[in-house]
Amino acid sequence: MPLNKLIRDGDNQDLTNERFKSTFDTDLMASELRGGPEKLARVRELRDEITKRGHLFEVIPSAHRTRIERIEDVSKLTKNMMEILPEIADVTSNFEMITVLRDVIGIEGFPLAIHSLMFVPTIQNQADEEQIELWLMDAIQGKIIGTYAQTELGHGTNLSAIETTATFDPSTDQFIIHTPTTTANKWWPGGLGSCCTHVILVANLIIDNKNYGPHPFFMPIRNTQTYLPIPGVRVGDIGTKMGINCVDNGFLGFDNYRIPRRNMLMKHSKVSKNGVYTAPSHPKVGYTTMLYMRSEMIYHQSQYLAMALIIAIRYSAVRRQGEIQAGQPEVQIIDYQTQQYRLLPGLARCIAFITAAETVRSMTENCFKGLAHGNSELLADLHNLSCGLKAVVTNQSSQSIDQARQACGGHGYSDASYMPTLFTSAIAACTYEGENIVMLLQLAKYLMKAMAKIDGSSEELGVLMQYLKNEKSSKDNELICHFEHIARQRVHHAYRQMKSLETSGINKDVAFTSCSVDMAKAARAHTKLFIANGFVERCQQVKEPEIRKVFDDLLELYLCYELSEMALDLSLDGYLSSEGVYDLRHRIYEAMRRLRPNAVSIVDSFDICDRELRSVLGRRDGHVYENLIKWAQMSPLNQKGLPHVEKYLKPMTNSKL
Template sequence: MSLNKLLSPNDHPDLAEERRRATFNTDEMSAIIWENKQNWLRRREISKIVAEHPELHDPCSQAYMTRAEEVENAARKATTMIRKLGELGISPFEGEDIFHLTNEVIGIRGHPLAIHAVMFIPSLQAHCSDEQMHFLEMAMSMQIIGTYAQTELGHGTNLQKLETTATYDAKTQEFVLHSPTTTSMKWWPGNLGLSANYAIVVAILMIDGKNYGPHHFVAQLRDLKTHMPLKGVTVGDIGPKMAYDSSDNGFLRLDHYRIPRLNMLMKHSRVAPDGTYTRPPHAKMSYSAMVHVRSHMVRHQAMFSAYAMTTAIRYSAIRRQGEITPGAGEVKILDYQTQQYRLLPQLARTFAFLFTGQAVKNIYMRVQKDMAKGKVDEMAELHYVTSGLKATVTHLSGEIIEQSRMSCGGHGYSKATNFSEIYGVAIAGCTYEGENMVMLQQLARYLMRAAQAATTGHSLSSLTDYLVKPCEKHSLIDKHPDKTYSHHISAFEWAARRQIIKAYERLVSLKNQGLSNEEAWNQNAVELNRASRLHTRLYIAQKFYDKVQTIVDGPCRAVLEDLLHLHLNYELIDMAYYLLEDNYLTGQQLNHLKEDMYRLLQKLRPNAVSLVDAWDYSDHELRSVLGRRDGHVYENLYKWAQASELNRTQVPPSFEKYLKPMMEEARKMSKL
């Protein structure tokens, strides 16, 4: 009996062969990937429900829909999904069920309730005072549809420079929301264009001419009966994007639009009727909604990467091209070392991101509980951790998905693979919730404070204590191999420590040359970003290692250790510059890492298909002809092509209008 539980009699023979080679139980691995058996079985149950209800399906491939059709189709499925959730007794805004169900039903292209679920409601939960809970009740019961309007046409990550103002009028006890310039328009918020009738507007609080910085305000945008914009509100869709075609990202301009005083969310900061302002107990509390999203982004990016990996590895197991041994017949392209090198380290990265995301999610949940008790000490540290992870993981996920696409050759360019949508959705994460370069700079500020503390003998947190930890001056990575991978982790620490201290010393030197703090920082920004990336890659490596140590199932742990080992080798080779420059690593040791990596590629090759199978994505969720579970790619690619609207007629209007007259004219001219 095969250990790969997806093996089916209808499988393509080449894919069936791969599944019989599994050395671990894929069901056990699925439970690890989805954190426990209950979560995994729940996913299976949801997949079954979706498969059995045609009203949750698309009438045709989303690739063949116009944008207007996509938006309407997404609205239909989203509202149907909400009703189905009610029938199942599932809250649409709690737990992982809704995320999986959304991906099964709608896919990753967006829908009219997405920001309502992932930003509007969490923001209300984080910022509503007791007397404002009616906003949350209306949102949870779907009486209103909300969005989160922060980014402006002219400003995004720099919140202090947002131009939208909320000026308090003590006489009427109202806030006057105003967009004074073209660049002050809110721009990009999901579901703002056509769907939302409420928004949390992030605006600069002004009281008696004094600027109190960005705060959150609840504003009704549209009439609840007619859905027409209210007076003083100009709102609409911003047009087509690289991805998220089912989402109506929008613009919003407010013209002296008045809202009641209690529409400012006041759980942490308050404005009294007379205009007296009370600051929040901790400055980072206002970031909780964005940190909430970032804490989940790492895991979601792992899921996007796994979509691409599943398609690429399955297809590589059934695609035959060329011969390795002359006369022996064409081989699976997954048998080529170049294909293994292209895909398997990226698969290891995908698992690294997954396990890091799981760890960060748990940290966030603990911090939220502490904040409810008034303990906010860890919020700042979590902000820096998630800033670095968000920037690093979204960037590398784009690489994973693009490598997956290219590994599928010409067919990878077809929308039938879903690569274009996965890529577009994943790389959007490079700019939403904080532009990546700025996120790395935020982490760098934390690291520079840690470097200063390290050089002056002050204590450090567990995140940065490696800066002062005793270490060998030369790596022992090829001397004493062991399953703790301590020499690998030490090499990550060396690279990060070296770059952080180097960036700190250069910053001090620039200031000693007479540059201001701001000028010195800008002149040192590239080195600072490198420090942030290396620190984050160390964090990811450590979390991957920590997770593997918790695995009880022996065969699953064995293959995950191989993936961990591959990940550590591949990443260290990639950052060799930082290890070779000070002779911490020798050229001979680098060659040892490379040879060990090639060995691991061969060792992991038999489990490649089973490792992506363990993510247990249904065909409905994957939406990829090349990544089908049964491996019958070519006949279904042909069926997909036949569905093109261009094939509805053999003589298109363009032939009669343009091509035919051109050729007839050319024929006439040739007879002259």
């Protein structure tokens, strides 16, 4: 039996030939990538259950629909999905919910997206027991639909500058919620435009004219029966965007709107009836929703990239173009080294990001468990690490997805490929939940604090910071030593620049800002070191020999490619000779050569079905051209009875111009 389990009679022959080259069992690789055989089996069970109910989820491809039609379609899909979910899935399992959502809805968003990712987790992590009893089950069952409203029209990542106020009125035991300026209007929350009935609102807590800073509040904003805004609430949709137009991102403002005191989430911070404020155990415990969102974001980005690579690599095996040798048949474009260089480093990144997502998700769960018992030791480390990971992973995923799109030539520009949707969905994450440069600078401040400890001969450095003290690494892996050198040099350089300015009399905050480009570079290098270390450790856990060989090749490609992208840092101070840099490039080409026969089987092992992939170019059977024609014929412009431009343009044929 072939090692690749996706081979079927009647498939495109080039794609079948690629699958016969596999040196490993694709089910074993899929199990490795999905987190074990039990999870893989469960994914396939859920997929089969959805297939049995496929009639519930049939809609016209979104590219052929208007925005309003798209929102109506996903609302219908959401309703049908919620009705059958208890029959097929464990609704308390994040893993099962995401599996079903990706299959049924896709990646363009739906009315319960932010509800599931932020609204429900915030109640779980920041509400006290009484509040959880009141609100959580209604939220889980969809009886109320919520979103998370933090970003304002004039203030995004800088949480301390938000303007919305929640002023305590002890005479009524209520908070007065107010939008004092135009720039204080909440702007961007997904689902806010027309779908949600409630929000978790982040507003400044005001007691006796004292501002205690941003706190979360549970807010009804629409009547659950009529869906009309509650008096005192201004809410609506902000319009079309570059992508993700199935989501109704919205605006929200308040005119002295009153809510009960107990609508402030009070697990960590509290306000008593007589206005006494109790502060949280750690100033950043309110960031738990952001931490959860960022840990999930890294996983979602890895999945967007996986989908793009499935599409591009399968298409590259089917598409033939040009000659390598005169007189020979046209070649599969995947045989061109330039095509491999576009795609295979992205494939290596994808596995690295999956690993990083698993690691940070585990760290986040441990952090939340610690907070539940009053232990906040992990919080600062995790908060800052998540900032760096969010910035690096979203940026590199977007880059690699766009390379995959370009690798598909003109067809990659068509919505039929699903590449435009993948790209716009991925690149949106470069700005939401914290703009990437601001995230890098957040991490850089943390790194500067670590350097100050080293300056003061402090031994109190976390495990992730130890490399900053050591000029020589104790790591066995030569390439990881290179990553450590780059990160150490960049962090030390940024710190020296900042301290030099401070010594000359410049304010320390101004000094930091004056070095912010180098600060961002230092944060990137630190984050890349974390990802690289995690990938090395992950490869060492692979037991199956043939799978391990592939992982090792992907690791070699990842490490050498990322290092070559930072080659100047390796050679600038004489750490590595020019020959050493050229050797990294040679190792990239050798790793690509070894991976080339397995490229299709590796992406097959992501185990993403055609229904979820939503791409004509990336279908399992490889029949690209036949399916492109069918897809084009579905265009509304080809349907009879619809208005056409001819009635305007045809009269122009007699023009005398």
